Amino acid sequence: MSGGSVMPLLLALGLAPLLLGVIIRTKAVMAGRVGQPLLQPYHDLRKLMMKGAVYSRTTSWVFRAGPVVGLAAVVVAAALVPFGAPALVSFPGDLLLFVYLLALARFFTVIAALDTGSSFEGMGASREVTFSALAEPALLLGLATIARTTGSLSLSAMLPHVTGAVWAHGAPPLALVAIALLVVFLAENGRIPVDDPATHLELTMIHEVMMLDHGGPDLAFILYGAALKLWLFGALLIGLALPLHSGHLWLDAGARALGMLLLAVLTGLVESCMARLRLVAVPKLLVGAGVLSVLALLLVLRSSP
């Protein structure tokens, strides 16, 4: 069951903001600018921690608890995801705890947004719960497909067992699951085509608008939590897509870190080349991802009765 290593957690905690930096730098390069330094998100976090805070009179302790519980839940979820080595905590069914810890973080973010009594945050909160309600079946069914292919129920046992042989044996379902997980990755982290992290128009944002009233250390917690969540979903996707297992801790982790950087560059490219979908078209995209997961699972069930 457990007995994993603490390295995946440390890598996640340390390198998550760098992922954000790579995405922003890629977008800047594609737009013909030089862009901010790669380590800028770290400086931003430090700057925010040193600021004071302003709280609205409308809010209550829920507003102050939101960022804290959100970050704590995402950090505990990070202890469940393997990255080159088994995760710190692993047991059959830990993928469920992972998904529901992220749901806990989302719950508190949404009620903290509603606590401000502002219609903008309410708008973002309403869209956030709609899209994540549709994305969750796609995620869980995709993980169920991987569980069936590898025959185990723990993330640290599932992802390392997706080897080259497994891909060669049943490539189409795994490819479909990878596409579905990519769509979930983009949706849950508020990337184009679901949400635009660069605009600050309240009427068009989802994640960005829910943190409008937070400032100082609270905003630092929220931004760091968002970067961690990006890293975690990326780790799931890279764990599936990169079937490389040499057995050496540093080689595996290093290969995966390289994969994460490539994923960040890919995200930056997607964001530079595509526009955001109309809000009414996003549910169709998420239902499509769910359908891909179901198709993959049906194919796997059919081929191994």
Add this chain to the structure above:
Amino acid sequence: MLLLLLAVGSLVVGGVAALLAQGSPRWSTLLGAGGAVVGCVLGLIPAGGVLLGQPIQSLRVAWDVPYGAFFVQIDPLSAFFLLPIFGLSALAAIYGAEYMLAYRDEKSAGLSWFFFDLLVASMAMVVVARNAVLFLVAWEVMALTSFFLVTFQDEEESVRGAGWTYLVATHLGTACLLTLFILLGRSTGSLDFDRFTTASGVGLLFILSVVGFGSKAGFMPFHVWLPEAHPAAPSHVSAVMSGVMIKMGIYGLVRILTFLGPLPAWAGWLLIGVGVTSGVLGVLFALAQHDLKRLLAYHSVENIGIIALGLGLGLVGLHVGSPSLAVLGFGGGLLHVFNHAVFKGLLFLGAGSVLHATGTRDLEELGGLLKRMPWTGLTFLTGAMAISGLPPLNGFVSEFLLYLGAFGAVASLASDGAVPALVVIAGLALIGGLALACFTKAFGIVFLGEPRGQHGAHAHEAGPLMRISMQTLAAGCLLIGMLSPLVGRALAPLLEQVTRLPSDRVHLELTHAAGPLGWVTVCALGLIALATALTALRRSALSRRPVDQATTWGCGYARPGPRMQYTASSFAQPLIDLFRPLLGTRQTASPPQGLFPQAASFSTDTPDVYRERLYRPVFGGIDRTLSAFRWLQHGRVQLYVLYIGLTLLVLLVWKLGEP
């Protein structure tokens, strides 16, 4: 056994005493609530004993009623259902003692305490009865007492309509149950449960029990009475009805499953289908409501759907011969029965507290109550987190068991076990996401932000008795969530009885499930520790910096006001639009007109789709057909006597004319 009979007796005595003391509100409340609490505490002792391993106790006394006998028995299944009955009723009685004081000038509290105590006593009798006549008598008493409690405020027409719908629905279900028991007892000629045989065909018996017990439990499409009756009743009664009474349907279904032998494959599929429909449609209709208690009532339908999913998974597991799926499916479903009683009771008591303080249940009028009612808000938040299935509370534990079984089936079973599990995973995932949407809406609109109408401005916190019951239930949610590995093991005798698998097999599967649950608790403790550490970090970071208060940023509006906040309808609008074909929401709007619009209005209304499209046309058709015979009822006594005379004459001639 003696203790249980004492408990029931104490409830009955307390109720009658409250009725007799009707004149004095204080005495009737004291006698009624006191009798209830004493009875419930007494009754918990034998129930807990049997679950912890004591032998089954039974008592059989012959009765004058044909086919009837006073045959009662406490076995693990009965004991498991007795726990929420007595536990939640005791807390609801404590809550109600203070809640009913608000009505003391207009209504007689004694009468309502009489019915309440009888309701609890009859539910306990339903669960321990082992003779069909005794069972049906207790079932009928339960239905009638809850009817009178639902129509407590019968001066309002909506309450009268709700009561009528409830009465009709419960009697239609009872008709199915009568047929079911007669079919079961037909070949042996006895209506005792231990002499039932399944000679008439297992499939028919299963369908009859799903319809009969399902209408009490609230399976779709038999649920139409639930959203009418539960909001109409006083809040502590709603808590008992939603938390415990609908579970009597689940108890009946599981009890019938222990009589029937191996079931065909479609039985599991039927329950899974019913579960997905009730779950998804229940939570969608809940999203579309603006009345807080109606929202909670639809959520009860959704959670009954989750329980049905668990039972269906268990049946599939028994059919394909997978003990782990059977144990986890039944275990998750039955644990959800208990968990739902705890958090749904808590939510209804919280809603009652809100109604008590503000006088309205309409979400569009409420807001900002957390600052004025901190304890109600905190306990309601705990209930909302539990019902959304979030760790570390108890809702997550039962859903985790169901998911674990379903994922295990998908990972290792053949198609006839894996495909139902696929449907269960997709259904649970969608239900979980939508439930989170609905409860962020309910908690956020009612307790957060600013009051949207006049009602919230003078709200006051609930009194001590109401607070104590809510806090106990909230603590229960947290405790069950954190102590989950132990709970798993406590389910062992119950699961042995229901699945009829060998005891060591059941223990093995539960031990396999207890490991992950233990890790969940470890992660939960880590979560709490981390949250505390981060709060301390923030406090130390802010200690040397300026911390100010200001108004919420209003994007440059000159006078931002509370009515500019997001309303409940707007919060749920994206989801409702997406599922519009299933919901049938009607909108009435008068949009703003002209350059300087004065007033505009918008309202939505979501009637229950089964009621509008299924029951109303069917009953309307029956009404029209039968009104053709209305000429028979003209009111003249002489003709009625003539009818009787003619019938007697015809019978005499017919019977005596035979050689």
Add this chain to the structure above:
Amino acid sequence: MSGWADTVLICIVLTSFVLLGSSRLGACIRVVALQGVLLGFLTLAGRQDASSLRAPILALVSTGLKGVVFPWLLFRALRDADVRREVEPFVGYSLSLLIGTAFLAGSLWLAGRLPLPNPTMSPLVVPVALFTMLVGLFLIVSRRKALTQVLGYLVLENAIYAFGVGLVEGTPMVVELGVLLDLFVAVFVMGIAVFHINREFDHIDADQLRTLRDWAG
């Protein structure tokens, strides 16, 4: 060989899903053309006799017709009719996707029960053909415009072709070419019909054709 056939069949399934969820007529026409081309690949993948030219000729002709000629005819009809290039469905797009998933599960189940001879190419041929047939029927039933009904008919034809390629060996080439000629005439006539319907009624809403009936029922 079976691996390639499997991938082509899964791509055909994906094109059917795109048809169910797409809202633009132009995209739908292109996707149906792609489906025809994929079926051409399937013909090549399933050929038994590597030396005979029958399969490549058939593949070439059918790819040419379905991938080039039919889209050209349909786009011309669309342009001449000058209607709004949006599919107008009775059943919403997300719901169509979900119904498609149910069709897929159903055809996987049914295909296991049909007493058909073992397909030579890949065990997925029969379920995918059945699924495509159901999607074609669904498109005809649930979309309003006459042009989408032509597309549904083409998808149905693709499904039957897939059945044939997967299961039947040894039909004379004349029969196959005859079937393709039949299809060509149908699309040509439909294109003309669409143009005339639009000229007469100023729209191509097949639902409105109900007003032509005689009796006032």
